[in-house]
Amino acid sequence: MTAPPPRFRLFRGDRPLDALPSDDRGLAYGDGLFETMRAHRGDVPWWEAHWARLAQGAARLGLPLPDPAQVRAEAGALLAGDDAVLKLVVTRGSGGRGYAPPRDAAPTWLLARHPLPPAAPEEGIVLRWCRTALALQPALAGMKHCNRLEQVLARREWDEPGSADRDADEGLMCSTEGDVVCATAGNLFALRGGRWHTPPVDRCGVAGVCRAWLVPRTQAVVVRLSPEDVERAEALFVCNAVRGILPVARLGRRRWPPHPAVDALRRALADAHPGLVL
Structure with a gap:
């Protein structure tokens, strides 16, 4: 054996x-x-x-x-x-x-x-807002350091009695000043006015490897985003180096159909990383 x-x-x-x-x-x-x-x-x-x-x-x-x-x-x-x-x-x-x-x-x-994670739903993932906020600490911002307690607290919110969107695949986290920073395990990109935007990670959050690959290829604007900016976006996706690009289908009451710009980025990423084939 x-x-x-x-x-x-x-x-x-x-x-x-x-x-x-x-x-x-x-x-x-x-x-x-x-x-x-x-x-x-x-x-x-x-x-x-x-x-x-x-x-x-x-x-x-x-x-x-x-x-x-x-x-x-x-x-x-x-x-x-x-x-x-x-x-x-x-x-x-x-x-x-x-x-x-x-x-x-x-x-x-x-x-x-x-083991590899399960494949994302074809129609896209469901997001929820997290109450747990990320503290501002520029000395640690961007790093993948071993203290992830904020993300642990945020992820626990799914399991609270009476919690809405318990079926969510991911949660979005804001800083203590209220700007959107990231998902619990990934970076966020929002299509606004036909151009991609992603939050900076200069005060908190992680500078993701997949995010670093995407920013120059999308010519994304790195700018602080409010929750309203995100909810009004034309398309959203979350990304990380393990799961690649995860299109967003719903956040709260807002729904998004599949978007050709997201599909094109997923194909480009699959060409660059053989483990992230569609």
């Missing part, structure tokens, strides 16, 4: 670990970064873009990174030629109690493989 493939690999520096140390700063403080990537036949087509974002975040946090060649080799071995979701978590490593980071800690890093 063939053994099931491993689901994760854990390291400190370049050495394998059997378990996460109890004094790991990612566990204690969220002192780390992560990337969630779509793998196609054992490869990650956007590996360079993911690593570049990881390296930018690490530089801002003063976080040491493992050897990228070792990480990619271990990722390939873990994926074993399969289509999957690959998650890479890098923490500052072990440290004593207290917030002061150790000066010479070796990073702890974890690779985990997960």
Whole structure:
């Protein structure tokens, strides 16, 4: 009987670990970064873009990174030629109690493989508004850091007794100042006046890899959007590096039919990323 493939690999520096140390700063403080990537036949087509974002975040946090060649080799071995979701978590490593980071800690890093998500509905996804707001913190804005409690609170809203739109696929989050920032697990694009617009991520939110691919190709205007701007848009989509472009069919009472501009972008993305074929 063939053994099931491993689901994760854990390291400190370049050495394998059997378990996460109890004094790991990612566990204690969220002192780390992560990337969630779509793998196609054992490869990650956007590996360079993911690593570049990881390296930018690490530089801002003063976080040491493992050897990228070792990480990619271990990722390939873990994926074993399969289509999957690959998650890479890098923490500052072990440290004593207290917030002061150790000066010479070796990073702890974890690779985990997960099944692909289900395909999005052909007619598009359903969105809802989230009450939980994103705090303004420019020092952390754009990074995929390991503290995602705001998104956790927002996602819990689906399960509250009497919650409207419990069948929603995603939720839109605003900042504490009321401007629309993103979905709980993706970036937002809105077609207004025949041109694509997307919110900035300079005060909160994540600078998505798929968003970075789309902005220059759509010549999108990066501008703050109000909830009214979004609800009056000609078309909407949410995007991320795992699921690609997700057309929006409904948000509250507003409904959108399929839009040719969204369909064209999905075809272009499928040409660029073999894992995101339609």
